[in-house]
Each structure stands twice: as C-alpha cells, then as structure tokens.
Amino acid sequence: MPVKRPSKDRESKLWLLFDEHPNPMLIVDPENGKILEANAAAVALYGYSPEEFRNIAWESLRVHDDLPRGLTTDSVRHRTRGGGVIEVEPSTRQIEFGGEPAQLTVLNDVTIRRHLEEQLRQAQKMEAVGMLAGGVAHDFNNLLTIITGYSQLILNSLHSEDPNHHSAEQIMKAGERAAALTSQLLAFSRRQALQPRVLDLNKLVTAMSTMLRRLIGEDIDIQFVLRPDLGMVSADPGQMEQVLMNLVVNARDAMPNGGTLTIETANVQIDEGYSQRHLPVKQGPYTMIAVSDNGTGMDELAQQRLFEPFFTTKGTGRGTGLGLSSVLGIIKQTGGTINVYSVPNSGTSMKVYLPRVDRPAVIESEVPQQTVSRGSETVLVVEDDEMVRNLVRETLNRSGYRVLDADGPLEARRIADAYRGRIHLLITDVVMPKVSGRELAAQLTERRRDMKVLYMSGYTDSAIVNTGILQKEVAFVQKPFTPAAFTQKVREVLESGSRTRGAAE
Template identity: 45%
Template sequence: MINITKDFDIWTRDISASTILHSLPDAVFITDPQMRIFYFNLAAEKITGFKSREAIGMYCKDVLKSGICETECVVKQALDTDKNIFNIETTIVNATGQTIPALVSASLIKDMTGKIFGYLYSFRDISFLKKIMSDLEISRADLTERNIELDRILEELKLTHIQLLQAQKMEAVGQLAGGIAHDFNNILTAIIGFGTLLKMEEKDDLSRSYISHILTSAERAANLTRALLTFSRKQIISPKLVNLNEIIRRLEKLLSRLIGEDIELSVILTDRDITVMADSSQIDQVLMNLATNAQDAMPEGGSLTIKTECVQLDYEFIKRHGFNKPGHYALLSVEDTGTGMDEKTREKIFEPFFTTKEVGKGTGLGLAMVYGIVKQHDGYINVYSEPDRGTIFKIYLPLIKSTIEEEKEAILPMIERGTETVLLAEDNAQVRELIREILTGFGYTVLEAKDGEEAIQVFYENREKIQLLILDVIMPKRNGKEVYDEIKMVRPDIEAIFMSGYDANIIYKKNIVEERFNFIPKPILPDELLRKVRKVLDKRVTK
C-alpha cells in the first residue's frame, strides 16, 4: 500500500521551490514591490541573456526592455488592482539586442497578513510559434492568391469551352452547308445552262420573259449556295492588297441609297495606311450586309456610322476574345442606333438561317455570310449590343505593310467559236449534257466520260485528236487531278479546265488552286464556260 502523504512530505523536504522553478521551460523571476528582481531562473537567463547574479537587484524594465515597460508597468497596475495577468503578448530585448516575441503572465505574492510581498513573472519565448504563424499566414496568402489564380483559370477555361463549342457548332453547320451547296450547284448548273440555251433559241417574247424569270430565280438560288459556302469559309476568294478606306469610299454612295434617306450615314476614316489582304468584292458584301442589317434595325430612322482605325491587339485581348494571333489590325466598325439585341439573340446572329424577321422577309444568311467572309480573311468579328441601345459590329483584319498596285479594268472578250476536240469528264449526267450542248453549239467536238477511268480510256482511244480536258474535280473511280496527271505523262502539252461544285477546302486538298490550274466553279454559266475554253485553247496555241 502506497502512503501518498508520506511520499509527498519526503518530496517537499528534499526538493526546494527554487529547484522546481529552475526546471520550468518558461522564464520565471520574482521582484519586490519596487520591481527589483530577487529571483531569476535558468530559463530567464536563457531568454534575456543575463546571468542570475547580474539580473538580481536590477529593475525589471532594465532586464526585459519590454514593450509593456515603456510607460508605468501595466502588469504592475493590473496586479495592484488584484487582477492576475495571463498571456499578454509583448516583446523583450535581450542582452545582445535581439528582440524576442513573448507571452507574459504575472501574479501577486502576498504574506500571511495580505500585504504585497512582491510579483511573480513568467515569460514564454514564442519565436517558433510566431514563425509558424507567419509561415501559415504566408501560406494562407499564397493559397488565397492561388485560389484567385485558379478561379481566373477556371473562368478562362469556361470561356474557352464556350468559344470551342461555338466554333465546333459553326464548323459543323459549315460542313453541312458545303455539302448541300455542292448538290445544289450541280442542279443549278443544269437549270441555268439549259435555261440560257433555251432563251437564246426562243423567239417568242412572252416565252423569253418566262425563261428570264426562271433564270432570275435560279441565280437567286445560286447566290444562296454561294452564301452557304461563304459562311463555311469555303468559297474560293481572290485576295489582293487593297486599301480598306478606298473600298468604303467607293461604296459610300451605294450604301447611302441602300439604307434610305431617313438614316444618316457617317463615314469616319483613319488617315493612316490601312492596307489589308482581301477580296474587295467580299468586303463590299460585308458592308452591304451590315448596312442592310442596320436598316432593318432602324425602321423609324436613325444613324449609321462606319469607322476605320489601326489597332494593336495584345495577348490579353486575344485571349479574352478567343482570337488567335496578336498583332496590328485594321478595325472596321459599323455602328447603328437601332433596336439592339438581347444576349440570346447575339449568341445566334451568325448562324445560317437564323433571323428575327417575319417569315418571307429574310433568308437568315446575311450575317452568316459576314462571319464566313471575315473568318476566311483570317480576321475576327465581335458584336456589342443591348436592347434599345443600338449595335456595333467590330471587324479586325490583319494589316499588311506593302504598296498597292493599280488594277486595270478587265474587258470581257467576244465569245468566239471553235473547232477543237474536248474531252469532258463529269459524273452528273445533266451537267455533262449541258456542257456538251454549249460546246457543240459553238463548233467544238465533245468526247464524254462519266468517271475518271472512262476518261482515261477515251483519251487513249483519241489521244491525237483531243486538245483540251474539262474535268470534274471529284468523280468516281479516279478524280480529276489523277486523270490529268496520267494524261499529262502521255501528252505534256495538254491543257485542262477543272470544275467543281464542292467547297474550296476539297479543291485545295486536290492541289488545284495552288498549282494555278484553270478552274471554273459551279453553277457554270454558258458565256463564262465558252470564254474560259477559248482562252485556254488560245494560250496553248501561243505556247
């Protein structure tokens, strides 16, 4: 059986209070009522840098040099009012001049009569704790900064995702539009071609009038297919160095008549060089479509402002707007004071066949064409609009530093007859029949083939007679380029004209445009075909 009371008596007899205080990890010292130190433990020596024999007899403030000693000791004031002090944070300056953060606690020491005998102080070095807290604060600040950066990255990813979905949607619609346009072009080639031949033969005025209506409607349909190809960025364009200001000046009067007298047109052009690589007819189309769109948005009249300026797009701007390349751009702004658009409408305005007009009042292809033309010119387009606040279209086209050469107006040659033999390879029977009728009507001999392999066979049977190849780009068995390459090996002097209703992307892949081959797009107009055939054959004779 353990006798706790006896053990405690032995312990208190052998171990003094001083021994206990010296073993504490906290600094402990005791002062008299005048704040002179008369006890100083080992931990106090370590923290303050004073030895016990040095500190004893010194005033507390001279040893600690603490912030709480700067005026009359607040610890003493609190203790004198019978309030013990616990964990006041302060600093002390040790004997070597080092500042040490510390927590101080203190209590009164009274004798048996209740008279104040002195003060007991306890100090704890919290340097390590402070360092941990500082590190935690830095980590917290760093974490906060990282969270802000993460939020920014997430927002950018969200924006990029939206832009990617929009781009994929537009690309998918564009591919669909390109495929539809090819089939339509074959049909329209037959309608326009045979209609033109019929009109040439018809003598009755009423019948000729009916045929003219048919041709007009077919041409409108051809314009729709061109619009679809333009939207999908697959219409073949002829870019040249042009001055954007000159295009606007040339078109200004036409635009003014287009929008009507109740809309005021203002043109503000930069005086700086604003040369871009563009197909001027396509830029004309952009301006006319935007002007028409503005007119529809201002039924009661208003103002339309067309403005040009040179801008530099930095990386931040490019990233924020989903563009690709920073650099110097020509900025074309078209601003109206019309009804404006809400966000839902803005998101769809460049989609083909989307329109806010009444049924029968629009095709919904005007702004889709604008979008396609701008993209095909390596440019960007943004729209800014709010309901009842008007609309601003901003188009960015890459600036080019170069000199523009003046173009001479082309004069169309008279359509001449011919006697040469032409090999025609076309898989569409109606188109093949049309071209045969057009060419034979002007004196040419036409040998036909319905696919690539048959074309090569017909050539070998008539290799010395044939002076010209007219080849569809995409045909069964062998495409037009493959047919041409094989025939060229046998007859290096042979010339060819390629034709297609497919989009430019397929034509580029077949290396037609790049190699500067003769090309004629569908739907084919009889006059255009006859001039092209005569030009190529005459060039061959010249060679």
C-alpha cells in the same frame, strides 16, 4: 496533459501564407455564410477591399440567374465589384478561426478556360453545320447549273416577242436567286474559291459609298470615319464587298425609325491576351473595318446565335438568316475575325479584323469584256453527273467545239489514250469517286503536255485550293454557271499565253 497552443510566430506565418497565396481564398462563417476574411488574390479578383468583404455573404456574390449550389467543387458564377461576371471552382476545408469553426474556401478562377471551352463547342457546332451546308450547296449547284444553263439556251433560241421568252426568263431569274442562296451557304461553310489580292479597304468603302447610301434609304444618316494611313489587307474584293453590304443591311434593319450608321476603319494591334481569349486569332497588326448603328441592339442570347445559319431576328419574309453566317465564313476563310458589341435599345457595332500586309494595293487595269466565245478546238469533258455533262457538251457543241465526254476518270483515260488527235483542253469536275479531278489532270497532262486544264465544281476543296484560296494559274469555274459565262471562261483558258497548270504542279 495541457494542449500546446500555437506560437504567435507560427500564427503570423500561417496568416502570411493565407494572404500571399496566389489562389483567391476566403474564410466563411458556416452558420450565416458571411465572409470573415479575404486574401490579397481574392481582393484582386473581385475588386472588393478586405473591409468590404467582411460585410458580404458568400451567396450574395452569386449571379442571380445562376443555379443554386452549395460550397462544392462545381463551378459557380460570381459578380465582381465592377459588375463583371467570373466563374470560379470553390473547394472548402473546415478550419478554426479565432477559436470558432469556419470554412476555408479556395477559389480557382476558370473564367478564361470556360470561355475557351464554349468557343470550342461553338466552333465544333458551326463546323458540323458548315459541312452539311457545304454538301447541300454542292448538290444544289449541280441542279442549278442545269436549270440556269438550259434556261439560257432556251432564251437564246427564242425571239423577245415569243410568249415563251418571258417564262424562260423567269425561270432564269429564279435560278439566279437560288444560286445566290447557295453561294451564301458556301461562304458560311468556307468552301468558296477566294481570289485575294492586296486591297485598300478605304478605297473599297469609298467606291461603294453611293450604292450604300441608296441601300439604306433617306431616313438613315451614314457617316464615314476612314483612317488616312490605313494598312493594306489580302482579301477577295468581291467577297469583302459582300461582307460590307451584309453588315450595312443588318445595321439598316436595326433602325426601322431611322438613325445613324457609321463605317469606320482603323489600324489595330491584337495582343497576346486578346488572342488567347479568341482562338485561333494570332497576335499582331490588323486592319479593322467596323459598321455601327444606334438601333434596337441585341440581348446576350441573340448575340450568341447571331452567326448561326438561318437564325434571324427579323420578321417572316425579311431575310434568309444567311447574311451574317456568310460574313463569318468569308472573314474566317480570309484569316480574320469578327467581334460584336451590342446593347439592347442602344445599338450594335460589328468589328472585322483582317491581318495587315506590308505590300502596296494592286491597281486594277480595265480589261475589255470578251464577246467572242466560240471555237473549234477539241475539248475532253469529265463530269460524273449525267445532266451536267449533257449540258456542258451541248453548250460546247453549239459554240463550235469538238467534244469528247466521259462520266469518270477511268473512261477519260481510255478516251485520251485512244484519241489520236490533239486534245486542247481538259474540263473536269473536282470531286469524283475514287480519283479526283486534280489527280486525273496530273495523269493526263503527263502524257499530253500541251493540254490545258479547266476545273469546275459546286464547291472547292484542298484538291484545288489552299484553305480555299485559288493557286496561281489554276483555271476554275464555279457552279452554277451560265453557258455564256462558261464558254467565255473556256475561251479565256484556251487563249492564255502558257499552259494552265494543274493543281498538283
């Protein structure tokens, strides 16, 4: 019985199905791997015309540094006509084409999916490192509170001519340097207490311009390209200054032989496509500040590790590797994102995007520095670290306060119940076993309505902050602190017009 040949009409329909299919498809010669035909979706994905595809072999599409793999369901990386790299998952089926055996290869473009998966893996890794960094910083801040605190108490009791004065001063300076490092760790782990306000980044850059010029040196030309109608952002001014300084220092170090450093601001609109590629960035209006240089640039491997803590491309002794990781932490905690564009031997541009707000910038009023930090009020101190508790008690006693101290919430409640006089201020650590400082404050202020509250901690958590941003009227002092700064904060809280509320209220 003769074989029934497909009709021309059927062949036409099959070809239309191939060419109009939404998935990219290639017909490949199984003997030499040459591409025989490509459908419209493949043309759109790769950028080659159907005629150009017929002169290309399947293997020549593969990125050269990719692992050699055959036509399997595993993903492969291909280079497009324009030089871009895409990742596809090919699946094949044996067919007959023009009367000869062939392979129909259906391609699934997984480029965006792989990019998002890599972002997720990187975010999970950074989150794990951040939790470790935050925990280490918390423990170190307790120790540094003791070191810097007692150093200042010793300094205050010594005359400047005393031979021990210089030694105590060096201990104090070393403690301050260590505190700066732990501050960077906290910034990276996003466990800092931010105090945001509506901010004009143009004014911030202009105010810092003189200091930045001194910072980069005379062999580097600094240029400012500031958009006049720049949108406002909600950010912590001190932290944004730290971000700008870190980016400028990195740009400076990338130009050892001099060059041009550019600081630019602009209004940008992030669209849905960008937000999908850079989760969890939301689409909408943003304000951008960019720091660019024409220095050494970075390869792809360095860019992938750029924000890892302790990673640095600088030589030994020329950086801690915490600058950019702290920048990332601050930007993420502020609700923004940062992108890096770099080409080896050409330069780098780091662009920070912060959500735009529709409110006028806050005008700073000059507040005279308080010099009086003594008092006679009764203060209840709750701190589970004995050495920190002893330092706080001694500091307050020397400043004239009556101090009641407890090593935890249970003892604090017992003291508060037994004490018949007025307790003017509760000073409590945030993180304690079983009962947090927030919960303790809520319990005690329920019975003592006129008692004010001051929280202290080596890092912040949701008990005191909403995603790291201090709630209004919650008094907080960050460890490590000096006795002078601590007593001044105590005085500020006690003299505030209304009762400083607990975080639970």
